[in-house]
Amino acid sequence: MQALSSKIDFLIGQYTSLSKFGHTQPLEIFSETVLSFWIKVSERLLSDSQIKQYPDVATFAFFCRKANLFSLQRQYLDASLRLGRGVIFHIAPSNVPVNFAYSMLAGMLSGNANVVRVSSKDFVQVDIICLAIQHVLDKYEFGLIRERLCVVRYPRDLEINQYLSSLADVRVIWGGDTTISEVRRATMSAKAYDICFADRYSFAVFKAEAVLAHQDLKGLVRSFYNDTYLFDQNACSAPRLVVWLGDAKTIEAAQQIFWTDVQAQLLNYEIDAVATIDKLNMLCMHADDYAGVHLRPRKDNKLWRIMLNRLSSDLDEHRSAAGYFLEYATHDFGELSVAVNRKYQTLAYFGFENVELDGLMRKARFLGIDRVVPIGQTTNFSLIWDGHDLIRGLSRQCTII
Amino acid sequence: MTLDELFEVAPFSLPKAQKAAVFTAPLKALTAHHVQHCERYKQILVAMGLKVEDIQTLEDIPFLPTRLFKSMELRSVASQDIVKTMTSSGTSGQAVSRIFLDRDTSALQTKVLTRIVSDFVGKQRLPLVILDTSEVVKNRQLFSARGAGILGFSMFGSKKLYAFNEHMEIDVEAMSVFLAEHAGKSIMLFGFTFMVWLHFVQALERSGFRPDLSEAILIHGGGFKKLTDQAVSKAEFKARLNKVCGISPKNVHDYYGMVEQTGTIYVECPQGNLHTSNFSDVIIRRAEDFSVASIGEKGIIQVLSVLPRSYPGHSLLTEDEGVCLGEDDCLCGRFGKYFRIEGRLQRAEIRGCSDTYASSV
Numbered sequence: 184m185q186a187l188s189s190k191i192d193f194l195i196g197q198y199t200s201l202s203k204f205g206h207t208q209p210l211e212i213f214s215e216t217v218l219s220f221w222i223k224v225s226e227r228l229l230s231d232s233q234i235k236q237y238p239d240v241a242t243f244a245f246f247c248r249k250a251n252l253f254s255l256q257r258q259y260l261d262a263s264l265r266l267g268r269g270v271i272f273h274i275a276p277s278n279v280p281v282n283f284a285y286s287m288l289a290g291m292l293s294g295n296a297n298v299v300r301v302s303s304k305d306f307v308q309v310d311i312i313c314l315a316i317q318h319v320l321d322k323y324e325f326g327l328i329r330e331r332l333c334v335v336r337y338p339r340d341l342e343i344n345q346y347l348s349s350l351a352d353v354r355v356i357w358g359g360d361t362t363i364s365e366v367r368r369a370t371m372s373a374k375a376y377d378i379c380f381a382d383r384y385s386f387a388v389f390k391a392e393a394v395l396a397h398q399d400l401k402g403l404v405r406s407f408y409n410d411t412y413l414f415d416q417n418a419c420s421a422p423r424l425v426v427w428l429g430d431a432k433t434i435e436a437a438q439q440i441f442w443t444d445v446q447a448q449l450l451n452y453e454i455d456a457v458a459t460i461d462k463l464n465m466l467c468m469h470a471d472d473y474a475g476v477h478l479r480p481r482k483d484n485k486l487w488r489i490m491l492n493r494l495s496s497d498l499d500e501h502r503s504a505a506g507y508f509l510e511y512a513t514h515d516f517g518e519l520s521v522a523v524n525r526k527y528q529t530l531a532y533f534g535f536e537n538v539e540l541d542g543l544m545r546k547a548r549f550l551g552i553d554r555v556v557p558i559g560q561t562t563n564f565s566l567i568w569d570g571h572d573l574i575r576g577l578s579r580q581c582t583i584i
Numbered sequence: 585m586t587l588d589e590l591f592e593v594a595p596f597s598l599p600k601a602q603k604a605a606v607f608t609a610p611l612k613a614l615t616a617h618h619v620q621h622c623e624r625y626k627q628i629l630v631a632m633g634l635k636v637e638d639i640q641t642l643e644d645i646p647f648l649p650t651r652l653f654k655s656m657e658l659r660s661v662a663s664q665d666i667v668k669t670m671t672s673s674g675t676s677g678q679a680v681s682r683i684f685l686d687r688d689t690s691a692l693q694t695k696v697l698t699r700i701v702s703d704f705v706g707k708q709r710l711p712l713v714i715l716d717t718s719e720v721v722k723n724r725q726l727f728s729a730r731g732a733g734i735l736g737f738s739m740f741g742s743k744k745l746y747a748f749n750e751h752m753e754i755d756v757e758a759m760s761v762f763l764a765e766h767a768g769k770s771i772m773l774f775g776f777t778f779m780v781w782l783h784f785v786q787a788l789e790r791s792g793f794r795p796d797l798s799e800a801i802l803i804h805g806g807g808f809k810k811l812t813d814q815a816v817s818k819a820e821f822k823a824r825l826n827k828v829c830g831i832s833p834k835n836v837h838d839y840y841g842m843v844e845q846t847g848t849i850y851v852e853c854p855q856g857n858l859h860t861s862n863f864s865d866v867i868i869r870r871a872e873d874f875s876v877a878s879i880g881e882k883g884i885i886q887v888l889s890v891l892p893r894s895y896p897g898h899s900l901l902t903e904d905e906g907v908c909l910g911e912d913d914c915l916c917g918r919f920g921k922y923f924r925i926e927g928r929l930q931r932a933e934i935r936g937c938s939d940t941y942a943s944s945v
Contacts, residue, residue, distance in 0.1 A: 456871035456884055457931040460903060464649045470631030471624050471656060477631050483873035489631075 187346055194301065194313045195320075196333030201298060204350055207331055209267035210294035212578050213256040216327045217291050221247045223323060227315040233307075239281045240308050246564060247288055255292070255566060259574055264581040267294025271577055272351035274366055275299060276358035279418070280306035285564045286355055287334070292566075293577035296331035298347055303338055344369040351375055353577055359419075378576050380419075380569055383528035384499035384551075387422035387558060388516070391429030391437035393534025403533060404444040406559025410531055412452055413562075416504040420529040420554075420561040423502050424509045426519065428534075434512045442488065449485045449506070458505035459484040465503040472501070479510075494522040516543050527551030528569060533558045586610075587692075587890060595699045595861045596918035600911055603920065607865060608642045610890045611898060615645060618896035621660035625896040643867060643876055647886050647899040650844050654679035661686045661894045672729040672843035683843055686894040693847030693891055694739065696863050701740060703861075703918075704837055704851050705801050711766045712741025713759070713800075715775030715784050717748040729843050730776055733805065736846070737774045752783045756793050763795055770799045773831075776806040777838065781821060788828035798830035803851070805839040809927055818856065840904075840925055844897045848889040850923075853916035857909055860920040864889045868908045868923070869901070882907050882926055903929045 188198040210217065228234060228244035235241070245251070259265070271290040275283035283301045290297040301309050313334055320329055337343050348354060348369035356363050359382040367377070387407075397403055411421045427434040466489060469476050475492040484506075491498075491511045498509060513519075530552050532540060540555055553570035556563070566573045587610060598606065616636045618625045625648075629635070634646045652658070659666065661684070668690055670683040685693070714734055721731045738744055745762045749755050763771075775784065780802070788794070802825070811821060822833035834854040841849035848864035860866055867876055868883035877883035885906040892898045905926040914922045 454871055455931065456905070456929045457903065459871050459874070460649050460651065460884070460901060460929075463901065464651050464655075466631055467628045467648060467652050468655065470628045474627060474630075477633055480633060484871060 187343060190337055190340060191343060192336040194309070194334040194336060195316055196298075196329070196335075200330050201333050201350070203330065204270045204296045204298065204333075207270075207296045209269060210327070210331075212259060212265045212267070212294050212574055213252075213292055214294060216325065217294075218252055218256070220319060220323075220325050220328050221252060221288065221291070222249045223319045224312075224315050225249070227318055228312070231311065231315065233311055237308050237311065240311050243281050243284050243312070243564075246285070252292075258566075264583060265294070265575075265578045266581060267296075267578055269295060269352035270350050271295045271297045271353050271355060272347045273297060273299040273355045274357060274362065275301050276362070277302035277304055279357075279414075280308035281312070282357055283309065283334070284312050286357065287332075289566055289573040290355065290577055291328075291332070293574045295352075295577060298333045298335060298350070300347070301334060301336050303336060339365075341368060348375075353378060355573075355577075356380065378571055378573070382526070383419035383569065384424075384502065384526045385420050385422050385529035385531065385561065386424035386426060386522075386527070387531040387533070388426045388428060388519075388535075389437065389441070389532075389558075390534030391427050391434040394437040394441055395433065397534075400440060400444055403558060404441065404448055406557075407445065408448050409559060410561040412449070412506060415455075415458070416506060418562055420531075421504075422529075422531050422561070423504075423507070424498055424511065424522070427510070427512045428514060428516060429512075430514060431512065438510075442486070446482055446486055452485055452506075454483075454485045454505060458503075462487050462503045462505070462507045465501060465507065469501045472497075494518060496522060496524055498522050499524065499526045517547055520547055520549060523547075523549040523551050525551045528553055529561050530555045531558045531561050532556070590862055590890070591695070591699070593862065595696075595703050595863065596859060596920055598862050599919050603862065603865075604642065607862070607888075607890070608639075608645075611642060611645050611888055612636065612639045614890070614893065614898040615639060617893065618660050618898070622658060622896050624656065624658055625660070642865065642888065645888060645899045647901045648896065650681070650842065650900045650902050653681040653683060653844055653895075653897070657682060657684075658897070659684040659895045666894070670732060670843050670846060672732075681843060683846070683897065684895045689891060689894040692893075694736075696847040696861075696891060697736060697849065698739070700849060700851060700861050700863070701737075701803065704853075705740065705772055705803070706770075709740060709742040710770055710772040710801075711762070712738065712744040713762065713771060713773045714738070714744060714746050715748065715773055715780050715804075716746060717750050717752055718746040719750045730806075732843065732846075733776070734774070737803065740772060740774075748783055752779070754784065754787055754791075754793065756791075759795060763797075767796075768799070770801065771797070773797065773800050773802040773804075775802070775804050777804045777808060777821075778806060778810040780804050780825075781811055781816065785821070785824050785828055789824070795829050798832065800829075800831050801835045801837070802831055803837050803839060805841060805849070807928075808838070808925075812927065842887070842900075842902070844900055845887055845889040845892065847891050848887075853914060853918060853922070855914055855916045855922075857914050857916070857922035858924065859914065859916075859918050859922050862920070863891065866906070866908065866921055866923055868906055877908070879908050879910055884929065885923075885925070905929050 225244050225247040273286045275286060283299050287297055287299045344366055348371050351371060352375050354377045356366050356377055357380045363379045466478055477490050479488040479490060481487055486506045489509045491509055494511060619636055629646055639645060665686045666684045667687050668685040672681045721734055747754055747759050822836050825831050826833055838852040839849045840858050850858040852858050865888045867886040869886055870877050870883050882905055885902045885904045887902060888899045906923050908921055908923045911921045912919045
């Protein structure tokens with residue numbers, strides 16, 4: 184075991200506290216200590232001048248500010264006793280720097296001791312957040328937190344995965360299908376379980392007439408850019424299929440003004456050479472699988488629009504990134520049932536009222552789609568993610584009759 | 585000029601204007617041929633919105649990504665006419681390209697390879713020393729692009745010797761005998777760049793053996809990537825080769841080629857430039873929009889060849905990066921474009937939540 188400790192790099196906490204994790208008492212969800220700890224971390228982050236350069240850190244700091252934490256807490260207020268499951272082992276994705284912090288926050292708010300593996304890549308964002316945490320731990324009395332939190336970094340290693348998994352009551356695995364199968368090689372106790380965030384597929388629905396009537400098209404396009412190009416259209420929540428609702432003529436007009444503005448937004452977007460070959464290759468494969476798909480004449484390789492003449496259940500297998508959009512026009516929202524399978528995560532929308540979508544979703548009862556959000560909000564973190572309520576999933580309800 | 589007539593002129597003899605006139609037509613005709621005989625190819629062009637009748641210049645010839653041959657069976661002849669299926673393992677995992685050859689395409693490949701290589705080594709067949717082990721060819725499990733390359737070049741040898749034993753060690757005795765037999769005559773060496781470096785140059789440097797190869801010509805291929813990783817330049821490769829066996833740097837020829845376009849290889853001239861022949865061409869394209877890059881500008885390499893008739897591989901977008909250095913005016917005197925390979929395109933850091941933990945370090 185000593186050998187293991189030398190292979191793990193501790194950004195927060197130390198090996199000795201890790202080995203005592205199993206004996207720490209669970210906390211109630213949204214415990215006062217945890218809330219006041221995160222409020223202090225949020226204040227510290229928001230006062231850090233560096234975060235201007237890191238909007239993702241700023242967004243996180245904003246997420247864990249006092250007002251938001253109290254508002255989240257209200258959603259879980261009831262008389263029942265909810266306690267942490269015990270120990271949570273988080274495996275953060277290697278490519279989204281701040282994700283580890285949200286996962287850790289959820290694990291703490293739900294009353295647990297947490298060990299978080301961060302990416303082996305060096306991200307400044309990880310350092311900024313860990314320094315803020317360390318500062319708060321050093322300055323204030325947070326013994327309860329100190330003995331329940333470790334942030335670690337280690338290279339791919341089954342032995343370490345196995346050790347941390349053996350401590351865990353729940354594993355939270357981000358990073359997609361390959362990471363999940365890799366981590367699952369490590370066994371857990373019989374009562375323990377995983378909350379996994381597998382590879383997902385997302386799409387957008389635009390009401391054509393609403394796009395035409397919209398006053399702030401530039402704002403809409405910027406939001407769409409943030410949902411897609413900001414992460415090279417690689418985020419699980421990034422729309423890859425764009426569905427237009429309306430009559431053919433209106434759709435054609437809306438597409439015209441929308442994509443012209445998207446193209447204009449891409450002036451400074453740098454396209455990776457391999458990504459262009461990915462697009463070309465995917466188009467060839469798609470053409471082979473479905474007669475009738477075609478590429479719209481394009482200005483450059485930053486924006487490829489692939490027009491579909493029908494929907495199918497395996498569109499998610501025809502995905503590429505960095506500006507590769509499948510497009511489909513219809514007047515019937517219900518037709519989407521043909522496409523939506525279990526892999527579908529986020530439906531990003533524009534031009535719908537919330538109640539209208541509620542009705543459409545209830546009627547459609549899709550196999551997939553865990554979240555329906557306005558364009559521009561696909562990457563916003565929520566305690567309910569991929570259909571999992573993280574607070575309930577990471578805690579247990581004790582019934583007292 | 586028909587393909588047959590192309591064989592009647594020297595392989596590096598066509599200046600720009602003439603080449604455009606004789607090269608574009610057969611490439612366009614090949615495009616039409618594959619549209620007619622390969623349903624998949626036809627579907628792909630439809631999806632891209634490309635029509636054969638719109639092709640006017642060489643730059644208009646549609647291109648497929650070389651990677652596609654790893655995932656899709658593409659052929660333009662009936663399966664009973666296929667005499668050989670070439671495979672290559674890519675650098676990225678298990679996927680293997682499958683290239684289907686009929687008798688004609690296969691024969692043409694050999695013929696063109698001969699024409700191109702002869703321009704560098706002469707028309708005479710020379711004693712050939714293969715800087716590799718015969719296991720690569722014998723052992724079917726190991727048979728790969730490496731084995732195919734060796735077999736392809738073997739036809740240039742009047743007599744041949746595999747210089748390495750099965751442990752990839754130089755067989756000093758056999759090599760000494762072979763060289764003594766052909767003393768004073770020019771001989772040809774063939775090998776894969778990294779094997780030559782690792783098992784020949786470095787091995788000789790460690791041993792006292794100094795074969796006299798001052799009259800030899802070395803043809804090597806497979807890429808410089810592993811050498812670049814070890815910070816070994818082309819110049820150093822040649823200098824150290826010269827030091828251990830006396831081979832003249834001007835007689836060391838790198839070549840660029842791929843199983844998807846066997847035959848039309850691009851050989852390095854004494855000026856250190858890779859050359860297109862009458863049978864092939866390269867177009868360097870910008871990632872931004874696939875437009876044609878200027879001379880001296882880095883881009884993605886597209887390769888064109890008049891040979892592929894049994895499969896739609898006459899125009900391919902590779903995953904290699906290169907620079908076109910000029911056309912018709914290389915100091916070596918050959919006509920056609922000359923260029924340099926910059927290496928394999930590197931994938932940019934992936935952003936997004938699906939990651940590469942399992943394969944990362």
